[in-house]
Amino acid sequence: MRFLLISFLSIATLSSCALKTTEGLRIAPLTTTAIVNPYFANEATDYVYKAKIEVYGRYFGGILIVKKLSKNIHRVVFTTEFGSKVFDFLYEGDTFTLNFIVEDLNKKILVNTLRQDFKLLISENSKVSEQFVSDSHSVYKSEGGKRDAYYFFNSVENRLERIINASKRKEKFEIVFYSEAKEIAQQITIQHHNIKLFIDLDYIKND
Amino acid sequence: MHKSFLILLCLIFPVTLLAQETPMNQAEIAAFKSMVEATSKATSTIKSDFVQYKHLDFLDNDIETSGKLAFKAPGWVKWEYTTPYQYSVIFKDDQMLINDGGTKSSVDIGSSKLFKKLNELIVNSVKGTLFKDEDFKISYLKTTNMNKAIFKPYDKKIANYIASFELVFDRDDGGVIEVKMIEPSGDFTKIIFKNRTLNSSLSDAVFTN
Numbered sequence: 509m510r511f512l513l514i515s516f517l518s519i520a521t522l523s524s525c526a527l528k529t530t531e532g533l534r535i536a537p538l539t540t541t542a543i544v545n546p547y548f549a550n551e552a553t554d555y556v557y558k559a560k561i562e563v564y565g566r567y568f569g570g571i572l573i574v575k576k577l578s579k580n581i582h583r584v585v586f587t588t589e590f591g592s593k594v595f596d597f598l599y600e601g602d603t604f605t606l607n608f609i610v611e612d613l614n615k616k617i618l619v620n621t622l623r624q625d626f627k628l629l630i631s632e633n634s635k636v637s638e639q640f641v642s643d644s645h646s647v648y649k650s651e652g653g654k655r656d657a658y659y660f661f662n663s664v665e666n667r668l669e670r671i672i673n674a675s676k677r678k679e680k681f682e683i684v685f686y687s688e689a690k691e692i693a694q695q696i697t698i699q700h701h702n703i704k705l706f707i708d709l710d711y712i713k714n715d
Numbered sequence: 716m717h718k719s720f721l722i723l724l725c726l727i728f729p730v731t732l733l734a735q736e737t738p739m740n741q742a743e744i745a746a747f748k749s750m751v752e753a754t755s756k757a758t759s760t761i762k763s764d765f766v767q768y769k770h771l772d773f774l775d776n777d778i779e780t781s782g783k784l785a786f787k788a789p790g791w792v793k794w795e796y797t798t799p800y801q802y803s804v805i806f807k808d809d810q811m812l813i814n815d816g817g818t819k820s821s822v823d824i825g826s827s828k829l830f831k832k833l834n835e836l837i838v839n840s841v842k843g844t845l846f847k848d849e850d851f852k853i854s855y856l857k858t859t860n861m862n863k864a865i866f867k868p869y870d871k872k873i874a875n876y877i878a879s880f881e882l883v884f885d886r887d888d889g890g891v892i893e894v895k896m897i898e899p900s901g902d903f904t905k906i907i908f909k910n911r912t913l914n915s916s917l918s919d920a921v922f923t924n
Binding site: 552554556558560567569571573575577583585587589590591592593608610611710712713714715 | 767769771773774775776778779780794796799800802804813815816818820872875876877896898900902904
């Protein structure tokens with residue numbers, strides 16, 4: 509009887525929700541109030557990635573550098589291969605500071621897109637509002653105003669594999685992590701669905 | 716005993732021992748410029764290895780990348796990173812040819828004033844012949860084994876990106892051994908050249924993407 513009720517509720521909830529992200533997932537009871545993204549959480553690590561960016565058919569290369577400076581504070585800097593800075597972002601909790609960006613790229617829409625992408629990439633702790641489960645993953649929804657984030661952890665190792673940023677109805681972009689060690693993502697891709705923007709990041713050891 | 720004393724001295728007074736930089740006088744500047752120009756004129760090709768250090772004040776370690784440089788007169792340059800990733804840029808005529816780990820692209824420099832300037836800057840710093848450039852205020856320094864020229868841009872737009880630009884020359888042969896680009900924030904990129912070979916044969920095919 510209880511199983512039937514849960515199944516019925518699940519079907520009702522999922523079918524009323526048009527979002528692709530939760531299709532095929534079952535609603536599960538909350539087992540945690542917050543999840544942790546471990547990939548940019550160590551203050552002792554210089555996170556350095558070779559970056560390849562494709563935007564509307566144009567291609568750029570560069571180096572992405574992320575550093576956790578203290579609790580809730582991250583610097584995100586992008587340079588060319590030659591070392592000159594392209595942009596320099598500072599995140600302090602919910603406060604964002606644009607330290608620097610080259611003049612040609614200083615467009616509000618571009619800055620906001622990158623700001624949002626890297627905010628989701630580096631955010632360490634997120635409150636969980638809903639929980640889902642599939643055969644292979646535990647999925648945690650974190651609400652954030654107009655946009656929500658869905659965190660996909662694989663069930664076997666409890667490793668964060670994917671974050672999807674979505675409005676109530678549509679997926680906007682997704683971050684995929686490929687990692688051998690649990691704390692370092694060897695490769696990261698950021699794929700946008702509503703604009704033609706793709707970012708590929710490959711980890712460079714820096715010590 | 717002597718050795719450890721020396722090491723101790725180096726540790727205590729590193730700045731004084733390593734960087735006894737004094738300004739050149741007018742005669743020294745003239746002699747230095749003509750030596751660099753003579754070296755440059757006699758150079759048809761350069762092959763060199765390099766190590767690049769990107770310093771950002773908030774990182775624990777500088778980001779180290781390395782690779783090879785090839786230059787062929789009058790102005791073809793191939794700048795190739797081999798470690799820890801494959802990335803090369805060829806400056807050739809009015810083209811900038813990029814190969815980023817197999818992904819190839821090109822930029823027409825002719826249409827962009829900024830790229831033209833960048834190309835000039837790279838060719839001239841490889842050759843060491845930046846002194847005629849009216850865009851920079853130049854100061855000249857010397858130590859016992861090297862000469863140094865520091866370039867500060869007059870143009871405010873360029874100054875937003877580069878506070879100063881330093882070239883270090885071998886005192887004996889006038890070749891460039893180090894390039895340092897300092898940003899307004901104090902962060903810098905330092906490139907050190909090693910195993911430099913002059914005037915060996917260098918096929919045109921090296922400069923194709």
